[in-house]
Amino acid sequence: MKPLVILAGINHHYVTIIFGYALIADETKDTYKWVLETFLEAMEKKALISVVTDRDDAMRNAIKAVIPSARHRLCAWHLKRNVVTNTNKGFVHDFGVTMDMICSHEEFERRWHLLVEKHNLRDNQWVVDLYQKREKWAAAFLRGHFFAGMKSTQRSEQLNATAHKYLQFKMLLYPFTQRFEPFLSKVR
Template sequence: MEFSSIEGAKEFYNLFAKVTGFSVRNDDVKQDKNQNLVSRKWVCSKEGYRKKVCLENENRKREPKAITRVGCEATFRIGFNKQMNKWIVKEFMADHNHPLVKQNNAQLLQSHRVMKNADKAQLNALRDVVMGTSQIMDYMVQQSGGYNNVGFTKKYLYNHVDVDRRVHLRYGDAEGALAYLCGKSEMDPSFYYKYNVDEDNRLANLFWANSISKLDYTCFGDVLAFDTTYRTNAYKKLLVILVGINHHHQTIVFRYALLVDESVSTYTWVLETFLDAMNNKKPLFVITDGDKAMRKSIKRIFPNSYHRLCAWHNQCNAFTNVHVKDFTNHFSNCMFMEGTIEEFECAWNDMLEMFNLHVHKWVIDIYIC
């Protein structure tokens, strides 16, 4: 067979795969010395085998995914013919070593999942009226008469929404966020937000909270905890959530803040802004993960509050920093023990002696804290 373009060849083989009942995956690409494509190859998605390093990983934290590659040799390769100025089929292997998918389920295979323009338009219209992605998927399934007729999976729909959201990210997002918060404050007089800018007049730190959070802090603001997500958002900013516990032992959120860095001045700005939003009510206890900059800011803004380290973070840090068997268990016993100061000192020294950690930097630092 002959094709005028690589795209035409790929479309043909993918259509052939859909009719036959398998999924296509890109494989080998060859170029000449001028970096011009001279050969293109596609294979069955079950070609090859999973790498041994993935199968023999003894430190796996999650259950391994199902084996999908079984060494299938089905192949379709084209090469460029300069005389004809066309792409010619050079290799074709049709046999598979695995069962093929039935025709009514083939559209759910990865290379055949396609959202039509009509589906995309309907998706955008439903998102504009604030319908959730999961609800949109259920609606499209009912509209199509079943999952087999939709043409894509729920995960594919979520991925499409995520990609579309990233494409629409613009430099004006900061102005849009501030305009949104301003509108919220006009509708809710108790809504609070504050921000500052850097030397280039760009948004640096942003702080906001609603009226319910303010009421919660009035009732349950004796203990304040910092929760940090460490720049997992698209803007690489530090998201800090100030939380507490209500009388049902449920976590409640007091305030949010997007920060440019983890410096003392930034944390000081957060705590000063927090006090301003909370009518200068200071917590009795503040719980953190032990960040030094945060510790200095707490001493400066909350001098009469008791600063405590988060037990969960301490256990994680002990496991990460001290690679000695059974140390974490003994460390937790010391941390949670009930007794006098003398009894704690005795248990702590016994632990240091047992594991020979008298000069370990992290152990010394955590004891000082």
């Protein structure tokens, strides 16, 4: 009953690969820092160029502390899902267009403010918080940074779905180790 963290990416053929994994005691900034520091040590201190995650604050803060040079992108799929639950229907479509818009920072700012006014969301705290993180999700601010075409954590989600076929929520450590190897083989 411990969280399993899988560090995944893609290789030069755009195939999903697992760089590492860890069973962790909790999902705090310090634990994620340990995972990332251990990963970097295994990678001979070669820092990541870019990272895509959901909006988890502990992970975001750990990335900022351990690999500050990495460009951090928030998962587009998670953002769009959260937009649906935190705003109105009209905003959802317009947000997707604005998020993916390739334009200057100034044009993004202009369009964003028009969008917020159009949907009367000036006082929506979730929208205010989202805007403050715009450099992590808006294409206008991510242009020129390498993400290998990735905008979401979809590959990690696919790995999690595959892992659930081999692993169970309340599994003891010994059976976990026996079933994790076939999972890795399936991914490879």
